[in-house]
Amino acid sequence: MTQVIKLQREVETLRDRLARLSEASRRINDSLDFESVLQEVLDSARILTNARYGVFTLHNDLGERPTFLTSGLTPDVTRKLWDWQEGMGIYSYLRGIPQPLRLNDFLGHMKTLGLPEYQPSMPINTPFPFLAAPIHNLGDIVGHFFLSDKENGTEYFTSDDEETLVVFASQAALAIANAKRFQNEQMARARLETLIDTSPFGVVVLDAQSGGLVSYNREAARIVKDLQPPDTSFETLLGLVTIRRADGREIPFQEYPVAQALKASETVRAEEIEISGPNGNAVRILVNATPIHLEQNEEPDSLVVTVQDLAALEELDQLKSEFSAMMSHELRVPLSSIKGSAATVLTAPTSFGSTEMLQFFRIIDRQADHMSGLINDLLDVAHIDAGTLSISPEPVPLTELVENARSTFLSGGSNHKLHIKLEPGLPRVMADRRRIAQVLDNLLANAAENSPDASAIRISAVRKGVHVAVAVADEGAGLAAGLLPRLFKKGPPGERGPGLGLAICKGITEAHGGRIWAESNGPGTGALFTFTLPAAVEEGAYSAPSSDAPAVTRPHSRRDRIRILVVDDDPVSLRYVRDILSKAGFDPVVTADPGETLHFVKERKPHLILLDLMLPGSSGIDLMNEILNIANVPVVFLSAYSQEDIVARAFDLGAADYVVKPFSQTELLARIRAALRNQEVFPPSTPYQFKNLAIDYAEHAVTLAGRPVRLNPLEYRLLAHLSASAGRTLTYDHLMQQVWGLEGALDLRPLRTAVKTLRQKLGDDASNPSYIFTEPRVGYRMARSNDT
Known part of the structure; x- marks a missing residue:
């Protein structure tokens, strides 16, 4: 009878254990959110074993700290446990045990093994029971459960607890694998959707x-926007549009081959059509359609239609025609003068005096010079478009460039008043004298042409970080808002500025590694044109690093070849960039595999990284974040995507520059030189120390009272720039340019948000700060290192 009762109790115990395991399994499979599943797995393990505290680790293959979760611990205890550096030794020991481990006295066991002593900061029982179990997936240990103490007093973990945890670990492995797979699929889907949504082609x-x-x-929606009547959906519009084919036939959408291809599983290739909406508006597009089959199904699952708006191409053709007409007119005028003057001289009567002859020769000479200038402008534009514009920058005092431009302008007989105001102490600039003279001459001529006679024209210059900004302002006709985006393109007659002048200014400035832009409050308010040039780094201003310097510092001696890592999955682009870098004297390290990037950063220690935005299996921005977590190296994006939101996001997260493909050799090298100059003045060679805050620039580490402060790359860069200039106020413009790469930014919200976050992480009170001080309407500053 006793034996029967004993068996019944064992059966009840097993039934209870199975019920609890079943309930736990249901809970961990209720969600596919990865973070939620991990936390539920740990909480369920505690419940199953009646443990008071729990820690769960999920390993990675990069040798870094694992994913770390806790249950039953307060946030403060969790932070102390995470920050306990010696704990990695205990973790390494426990991780190396391939089977479950059950101890009645964890602290005594660690002491016996000579491992670091752990002083728990939470209430515990004595002795301190402990239970650990590995999590296996496909033959590998992917994580561990670490459970300690019992909820009901001094009771130890039992063999039943151990068996339950082992069984649950196998169920947890499946749930974690499913959630991870779902997370990866969601990330891949999000990347694909982002790629499609930001595509320059419409996709339906x-x-x-x-x-x-x-x-x-979005592009598909934009293309048909003007065809949609109010309150008409995209889907409804498809049933209302009429299609005009290349042969002139008009048919409803249902009769167009795209609709027929749905039934016949056929493709449509590059057909040019015109779509007319019910409101009378029309748009010309180029259509491609491809059926998509799932696995081996004969019937297609869906049809992908790509459409390209031809309006931009038609506009380009029109601009080419207008440009040809403009240049024909510009060349015909001086040619007519030359022809007329020559004919007059050749057919002149004998009574023609030498004075009259000389006058006609002067006309021929002046008009020939004018034609030569036009032809040189055409050649410059051709070189800029081909990326072969030749420049020879050298350190030049800006005052010399401005004075030469002033003399040239006034010698032309202008009645305008020229006012010059240059910021004191400006550094020399890296400039090709002849080319920058060309820019200044064009901007001054443009200002004079578009402003009243005898009005003032102002030239000013200020330092902006590693650049010097030069501005030319007039009091003339101003600029309409719609003109600003196309101001520096080759334009037809009638638009502000000479047909080629501003386009040439843009090409020359960018070839120097600078930028040019225009500002105006509207017609009648004048205009301000600003361009930047790199400041020359004075020889001997910075000492060369030691041979074992970390990757955050680049060698300043030109005898050392500068290493540049290029990451791009396009072999043609990779070869093109590699050849440019090699010919320019750099040491290129190239890879088409994003997975090799972090290895190259650690082993080869590049001084700059050129990174493609869209990479197989990963986002360039995500990869940049990983890079900046291990090295303070400038990252320059190379991308075919020029949408403002993508460019802004790259800068917000720490990019040094963003170059849009296709790019010229001249532009790429200028951008590289500018990014390297920016890095050359940063970071300082000695750490920053003030009160409890320490910043080790070489180790890329920030600590507060000896404890690490976790910062993202952008936050670290902002704090490092402020501390590197401790004692000086850095203006809003300077910080936006240095940290975000934005010149003349009007929206300061990203900066203020980042400063607010930094203060929170440093425990700094904005009303009574210890570290970051606000100078109202000017900028921010930090106290000098070691100040009291």
Whole structure:
């Protein structure tokens, strides 16, 4: 009878254990959110074993700290446990045990092994029971459970607890693998959706069975926006539009081959059509359509239609025609003068005096010079478009460039008043004298042409970080807002500025590694044109680093070849960039595999990284974040995507520059030189120390009272720039340019948000700060290192 009762109790115990395991399994499979699953796995392990505290680790393959979660511990205890450096030794020991480990006295066991002594900062029982179990997936240990103490007093963990945890660990492994797979699929889907949504081509997906609309991207919506009547959806519009084919036939959408391809599983290749909406508006597009088959199904699952708006190409053709007409007119005028003057001299009567002859010769000479200038402008534009514009920058005093431009301008007989105001102490600039004279001459001529006679024209210059900004302002006709985006393009007659002058200014400035832009409050308010040039680094201003210097410092001696890492999955682009760098004297390290990037950063210690934005299996921005977590190296993006939101996001997260493909050799090298000059003056060679705050620039580490402060790359860069200039106020403009790479930024919200976050992480009170001080309407500053 006793034996029967004993068996019944064992059965009840097993039934209870199975019920609890079943309930725990249900909980951890209720969600596919990765973080939620991990926390639920740990909480369920505690419940199953009646443990008071729990720690869960998920390993990675990079040799870094694992994913670390706790249960039953307060946030303060969790932080102390995470910050306990000696704990990595205990963790390494426990991780190396391939089977479960059950101890009645964890602290005594660690002491016996000679491992670091752990002083728990939470209430515990004595002795301190402990239970650990590995989590296996596909034959590998991917994580561990670490459970300690019992909820009900001094009771130890039992063999039943151990068996339950082992069984649950196998269930947890499946749940974690599923959640990770789901997370990866969601990330891949998000990247694909971002790629499609930011594509310069319209993309429409139709269901192959019903013909209904599945999805469409922003460009597709933009293309048909003018065709849609109010309150009409994209899907409804498809049933209302009329299509005009190349042969002139007009058919409804249902009869167009795209709709027929849904049924016949056929493709449509590069057909040019015109779509007319019910409101009378029309748009010309180029259409491609491809059916998508799932696995081996004969019937297509969906049809992907790509559309390209031809309006931009038609506008380009029109601009080319207008440009040809403009240049024909510009060349015909001086040619007519030369021809007329020569004919007059050749057919002149004998009574023609030498004075009259000399006058006609002067006309021929002046008009020939004018034609030569026009031809040189055409050649410059051709070189700029081809990326072969030749410049020879050298350190030049800006006062010399401005004075030469002033003399040239006034010698032309202008009645305008020229006012010059240069900031004291400006450094020399890296400039090609002849080319920058060309820029200044063009901007002054443009200002004079578009402002009243005898009005003032102002030239000013200020330092902006590692650049010097030169501005030319007039009191003339001003600029309409719609003109600003196309101001520096080759334009037809009638637009502000000479047809080629501003386009040439842009090409020359960018070839120097600078920028040029225009500002105006509207017609009648005048205009301000600003361009930047790199400041020359004075020889001997910085000492060369030691041979074992970390990757955050680049060698300043030109005898050392500067290493540049290039990451791009396009072999043609990779070869093109590698050849440019090699010919320019750099040491290129190239890879098409994003997975090798961190290895190259650690082993080869590049001084700059050129990174493609869209990489197989990963985002360039995500990869940049990983790079900046281990090295303070400038990252320059190379991308075909020029959308403002993408460029802004790259700068916000720490990019040094963003170059849009296709780019010229001249522009790329100028951008590289500018990014390296920016890095050359930063960071300082000695750490920053003030009160409890310490910043080790070489180790890329920030500590507060000896404890690490976790900062993202952007926050670290902002703090490092402020501390490197401790004692000086850095203006809003300076910080936006140095940290975000934005010149003349009007929106200071990113800066203020970052400063607010920094203060929170440093425990700094904005109303009574210890570290970061606000200078109202000017900028921010930090106290000098070791000040009291």
